[in-house]
Amino acid sequence: MRIKKNQMNYYFLITLGLNLTSIVMGILYFVIGPDLIFGFLFSIILVISWFLDIGLILLDDFKLAKNNATGKILNRLGYGFVCFQIFGVFCMVGGLFLLNADWTSPLVQYPLIFISFFGFFLFGSILAYLNIKKLDIPEAWNFE
Amino acid sequence: MNKLKIFKLLLVIFCITILVWGCLWIYLLFVGGRQLRGVMILLEEFVAQSATLMVGLCVSATILLLKLFSSKRIRHPKQYYALAIIGFTIAGLNSISLLATPFTILHANAEFDEVFGPNWESTIPEDVKQHFLQTPYILPAHILTIPEKPIHVEKDVLFYEGENITLFFDVYMSAQSSSQLPGNGSVIINLHPGAWVSGGKGTWNMISTSKYLASQGYVVFDIEYGLIEGFHYYAQAPDTPEHVMGNFTIEDQIRHIGIFTNLLETNFSMTYGANLDSVYFMGRSAGAHLAGVMGLGCNEEYHNGTFSPNLNVKGIIPLYSPSAAPEIFLKENKTTNPEMYDAYDLTKLADPQDPPALFFQGTSDGQVSITGVETLESEMESKGVQCCLLIFPFAGHANDFVLSTNIGQVWVYYLERFLYLTQ
Numbered sequence: 042m043r044i045k046k047n048q049m050n051y052y053f054l055i056t057l058g059l060n061l062t063s064i065v066m067g068i069l070y071f072v073i074g075p076d077l078i079f080g081f082l083f084s085i086i087l088v089i090s091w092f093l094d095i096g097l098i099l100l101d102d103f104k105l106a107k108n109n110a111t112g113k114i115l116n117r118l119g120y121g122f123v124c125f126q127i128f129g130v131f132c133m134v135g136g137l138f139l140l141n142a143d144w145t146s147p148l149v150q151y152p153l154i155f156i157s158f159f160g161f162f163l164f165g166s167i168l169a170y171l172n173i174k175k176l177d178i179p180e181a182w183n184f185e
Numbered sequence: 186m187n188k189l190k191i192f193k194l195l196l197v198i199f200c201i202t203i204l205v206w207g208c209l210w211i212y213l214l215f216v217g218g219r220q221l222r223g224v225m226i227l228l229e230e231f232v233a234q235s236a237t238l239m240v241g242l243c244v245s246a247t248i249l250l251l252k253l254f255s256s257k258r259i260r261h262p263k264q265y266y267a268l269a270i271i272g273f274t275i276a277g278l279n280s281i282s283l284l285a286t287p288f289t290i291l292h293a294n295a296e297f298d299e300v301f302g303p304n305w306e307s308t309i310p311e312d313v314k315q316h317f318l319q320t321p322y323i324l325p326a327h328i329l330t331i332p333e334k335p336i337h338v339e340k341d342v343l344f345y346e347g348e349n350i351t352l353f354f355d356v357y358m359s360a361q362s363s364s365q366l367p368g369n370g371s372v373i374i375n376l377h378p379g380a381w382v383s384g385g386k387g388t389w390n391m392i393s394t395s396k397y398l399a400s401q402g403y404v405v406f407d408i409e410y411g412l413i414e415g416f417h418y419y420a421q422a423p424d425t426p427e428h429v430m431g432n433f434t435i436e437d438q439i440r441h442i443g444i445f446t447n448l449l450e451t452n453f454s455m456t457y458g459a460n461l462d463s464v465y466f467m468g469r470s471a472g473a474h475l476a477g478v479m480g481l482g483c484n485e486e487y488h489n490g491t492f493s494p495n496l497n498v499k500g501i502i503p504l505y506s507p508s509a510a511p512e513i514f515l516k517e518n519k520t521t522n523p524e525m526y527d528a529y530d531l532t533k534l535a536d537p538q539d540p541p542a543l544f545f546q547g548t549s550d551g552q553v554s555i556t557g558v559e560t561l562e563s564e565m566e567s568k569g570v571q572c573c574l575l576i577f578p579f580a581g582h583a584n585d586f587v588l589s590t591n592i593g594q595v596w597v598y599y600l601e602r603f604l605y606l607t608q
Binding site: 075076080143 | 258587
């Protein structure tokens with residue numbers, strides 16, 4: 042897969058931007074509510090950010106030099122991100138189902154949803170940011 | 186084997202387990218739990234509601250597997266890419282319920298057009314619409330939930346003591362004055378599921394819907410009724426309280442609900458500000474059958490004296506409803522007393538004076554078949570009852586538990602409009 046360094050830089054920048062936008066819009070959602078136009082825009086941004094985050098992990102897996110110390114750290118962060126996604130889905134399911142039951146208080150239900158949602162995009166932002174920062178270390182990447 | 190290899194092996198097993206789980210979800214989405222029975226019937230109730238999140242889970246598990254097998258990308262590329270295709274296909278097929286949402290919306294619109302006319306949406310004033318969901322589905326609400334508005338809930342209010350049972354109800358009301366809200370104090374009597382033999386008010390009667398409707402200005406009574414003991418149903422509802430069990434029949438259950446309607450008229454309407462000129466019976470599964478008997482039977486001679494005559498029933502809302510009672514749960518059977526049997530058969534009770542009905546039904550329901558509900562709807566329509574049937578492709582039984590899913594949002598969007606248009 043031939044991807045140039047500057048192309049990767051753009052990809053990481055867009056991913057970082059959309060992850061941060063998702064976090065901001067997530068906070069705004071609780072102020073504005075399920076508004077039609079805001080909800081439509083937020084839906085598009087959510088889907089694109091999610092796909093970009095998946096792409097980010099796969100891109101790192103393809104392009105990182107895993108025998109290099111920096112490459113190894115970024116690769117492990119990628120593992121952490123995927124594991125967090127799996128953990129996040131369980132939290133999300135738990136939060137959504139508990140929210141509809143009267144066994145627990147909202148103090149348990151909402152944090153499960155928040156950890157999952159904001160944690161996902163925060164993790165994505167951090168990974169994208171670190172990728173941008175470390176892109177200048179040529180030994181950490183396998184560029185053609 | 187060193188620790189890292191053991192850890193990686195465990196991760197591989199974990200990811201494969203998730204993908205197998207995803208396959209089971211696909212099976213239940215398409216077929217439902219009817220064939221396999223047992224625990225599948227119960228699992229079916231959660232599948233379509235969690236399938237969208239299962240997409241995320243399967244995608245993550247596939248990526249993790251791809252990372253773990255990244256060395257194979259060079260040495261065995263076919264295996265590597267086959268793994269990617271399998272994983273993403275499982276994830277993709279789990280999104281089928283979400284992708285079917287536009288069909289649900291189109292079908293629901295057609296049903297509403299038929300009953301309320303093609304301009305039904307424009308008949309709802311803008312100041313009312315501002316309280317409603319603005320669109321049938323948005324993804325952020327699915328993930329971050331529909332924000333709750335302040336409501337009052339009063340739990341475990343006693344309304345009947347006798348026959349060795351005690352019956353309670355929970356009441357959900359708006360914290361705001363209901364006259365400023367679309368509900369305007371209309372009453373919704375919510376009857377729980379459980380095959381007439383199990384279940385109870387509260388969690389398994391979808392409290393999120395009760396809370397949502399309360400925030401719209403409806404007074405929602407989630408009530409108990411006596412349950413038939415001595416029968417084991419293969420999909421018993423959980424959390425069945427002991428204090429409602431007795432040697433009852435469906436006639437007794439209707440009588441218990443009738444007692445509640447009489448007390449509602451004499452006591453509770455004043456206490457909770459309930460508007461008796463606008464009353465709805467809503468129920469799920471067996472509760473839907475009872476709601477149907479109450480709503481359609483209130484003008485029948487057979488049921489005279491059972492319910493309060495001063496409630497103005499404006500609609501019934503049966504979710505995944507059986508059309509008739511099993512003979513075994515009635516005092517007499519169809520052969521010995523056909524008149525009595527017909528008094529608990531919704532198709533026989535229907536007449537042109539009956540209020541309109543809004544049905545909810547999933548196509549993969551393993552307990553109440555879609556064809557049964559479609560037949561019930563068409564027979565009721567042929568008797569002159571206005572009916573809207575909302576069909577949810579790939580949804581199973583009791584798939585309205587989580588209000589914010591693609592199923593829950595579409596359901597609430599049309600439910601709140603139905604309630605307003607029929608008030």
